[in-house]
Amino acid sequence: MKRLRFPGLWITLILVIGVGIIPAINGSASLRESMFTILMSVALASSLNIILGYTGYVSFGHIVFFGVGGYLGFYVISQHGWNILPAMLVGGLSAAILAFLLGATVLRLRGAYFALATIGINEAMRALVINIPILGGPVGMEMHFSEYKKYGGPMQALWMVYWSVLIVTVLTIVVSYYVKKSKFGLGLMAIREDEDAAEVMGVVAPRAKTWAYVLSAIFPGIIGVLFFFKNGNIEPGDAFRLQFSIELIVMVMLGGAGTVLGPVIGSGIYQQLRKVLLTSPIFKNIQLAVAGFLLLLIILFIPSGAVGWLRSKSVKLRRVLE
Amino acid sequence: MILQVQHVTKRFGGLTAVNDVTFDLPKGQILGLIGPNGAGKTTLFNCINGVYSPTEGKIIFNGKDITGSPTYKAAALGLSRTHQIVRPLNELSVEQNVVVGACYGREKLGLRKATAVADEIMEFVGIRERADQLASSLNVAQKKRLEMARALAARPYLLLLDEVLAGLNTAEVSSMLDTIRNIRERGVTIIMIEHIMHAVMSLSDRIIVLNYGELIAAGTPDEVSQNPEVIEAYLGDPGLAAQLLEEERA
Ligand SMILES: Nc1ncnc2c1ncn2[C@@H]1O[C@H](COP(=O)(O)OP(=O)(O)OP(=O)(O)O)[C@@H](O)[C@H]1O
Numbered sequence A: 001m002k003r004l005r006f007p008g009l010w011i012t013l014i015l016v017i018g019v020g021i022i023p024a025i026n027g028s029a030s031l032r033e034s035m036f037t038i039l040m041s042v043a044l045a046s047s048l049n050i051i052l053g054y055t056g057y058v059s060f061g062h063i064v065f066f067g068v069g070g071y072l073g074f075y076v077i078s079q080h081g082w083n084i085l086p087a088m089l090v091g092g093l094s095a096a097i098l099a100f101l102l103g104a105t106v107l108r109l110r111g112a113y114f115a116l117a118t119i120g121i122n123e124a125m126r127a128l129v130i131n132i133p134i135l136g137g138p139v140g141m142e143m144h145f146s147e148y149k150k151y152g153g154p155m156q157a158l159w160m161v162y163w164s165v166l167i168v169t170v171l172t173i174v175v176s177y178y179v180k181k182s183k184f185g186l187g188l189m190a191i192r193e194d195e196d197a198a199e200v201m202g203v204v205a206p207r208a209k210t211w212a213y214v215l216s217a218i219f220p221g222i223i224g225v226l227f228f229f230k231n232g233n234i235e236p237g238d239a240f241r242l243q244f245s246i247e248l249i250v251m252v253m254l255g256g257a258g259t260v261l262g263p264v265i266g267s268g269i270y271q272q273l274r275k276v277l278l279t280s281p282i283f284k285n286i287q288l289a290v291a292g293f294l295l296l297l298i299i300l301f302i303p304s305g306a307v308g309w310l311r312s313k314s315v316k317l318r319r320v321l322e
Numbered sequence B: 001m002i003l004q005v006q007h008v009t010k011r012f013g014g015l016t017a018v019n020d021v022t023f024d025l026p027k028g029q030i031l032g033l034i035g036p037n038g039a040g041k042t043t044l045f046n047c048i049n050g051v052y053s054p055t056e057g058k059i060i061f062n063g064k065d066i067t068g069s070p071t072y073k074a075a076a077l078g079l080s081r082t083h084q085i086v087r088p089l090n091e092l093s094v095e096q097n098v099v100v101g102a103c104y105g106r107e108k109l110g111l112r113k114a115t116a117v118a119d120e121i122m123e124f125v126g127i128r129e130r131a132d133q134l135a136s137s138l139n140v141a142q143k144k145r146l147e148m149a150r151a152l153a154a155r156p157y158l159l160l161l162d163e164v165l166a167g168l169n170t171a172e173v174s175s176m177l178d179t180i181r182n183i184r185e186r187g188v189t190i191i192m193i194e195h196i197m198h199a200v201m202s203l204s205d206r207i208i209v210l211n212y213g214e215l216i217a218a219g220t221p222d223e224v225s226q227n228p229e230v231i232e233a234y235l236g237d238p239g240l241a242a243q244l245l246e247e248e249r250a
């Protein structure tokens, strides 16, 4: 039998698509909703992984790209009646441009300073949006019912959004895989290990970091549009929720930063855990504390995450898991 | 001239680590750079490849003024170096470390070609069997070879070696010396910082000596080793120094 090429990619994709089509088989709306959350997390965590896991820059306020993309996409749909597809492009592009512009300045900061700066950016964007009347100011915007009719009614629109999120998630994983396997990705990992030494070897770190940041922003921007379209309304608190940003970091670390499969597994496990916590009366109010504690445990005991740990256990696993 | 260092001075606050250093390096030579601890040798390397921007003076590489330009520019032009305190990319494999050198060095190779070059260089430097190990798992001697392999994979015109022999045992030293000779035979110009006298003396075409940041002597190994100022800089006692040098040579 011919050996499968790129096993690390196929295993991840089969897992995501396999799980992703389950709601279609039994047609359950509630299952679809929880799967939507998981897929969305997979795409966001995998994107974050490009800058956090491959490049070694802890983008703490990464949710800003989800928020900005979501806002601008929502705006062109709800106020100008655009179709969802061009709106997704607007979302992705605006997030990419923001990352590009910020990249030149904040990516000069290292370690904790960079992390703090990204939090500042998220808060600044939230404050900015609150002060822009055409984006609805502090109350945000609503989607008119008629926008869903274009897709054959709310029910069909929800399924359409679901399939879109699945496709975007698959794309994110493919990009994540190819970045990791490329010369560009090798440069990023060199930066992660020792930025000064990487530059001495010729890696143009400022440029590489900027493109990594841009790549890690595009899909969150697109996902933001899908999420808020489905949601029916958008407001600053939902779009720039720092808590979600922190949870994304937990997902990446839990599954394994710097691996392709890690953020996928991490998101799945974390969202399952979160569901349990949310329905438990004891943990309901302290789920963020639980997330923080979890992060601490991971960093102390399995810093390479679940997939990193598995990879370190056997040569065979290293060959098939990426 | 492949390299011209013109009146280079580097100050850290009140400390002048390199003081008005000038020298030219013709293509194809091995230049030894010696001097007591803290003389400013590593700092001079850092000024040459752009880690530091010199406070005063100019660095001209292959006719191009590269003073103060970033290290990756120097690398792209064909100037590679090793670090005195090794800096492996720990969580990457030995092979990946070397591939980075080939991918981003002077030739900017694609991954496939870079991997082929890395294979050849790892063989040449003697770390091929370690290709799949993580760089962090190497011992000191192997890490020094890895530094060298990464720098060579960039196919540099000029290679700066910062104490690649330090911490190696006698057998490792002599095998590293052979490696350095072989590098020169490939047409690479070399500046090497070294404390092991017999090694620099036997390898170098010319030697320059730094003391308290100043260039106090330049010449052939014989000229330099008989220069009283050099001997004094090294040991403070010319008589003893001369005797030690004799012993080294014997
Ligand atoms: N970044 C820095 N900031 C402040 N002082 C520095 C810096 N780098 C080097 N120095 C100082 O400059 C002087 C020269 O240091 P350098 O490392 O160049 O010496 P060296 O000749 O390489 O010594 P060794 O043989 O011990 O490696 C020393 O006094 C050192 O403390």
Ligand SMILES: [Mg+2]
Pocket (backbone or CB within 6 Å): B041, B042, B043, B084
């Ligand atoms: Mg030194």
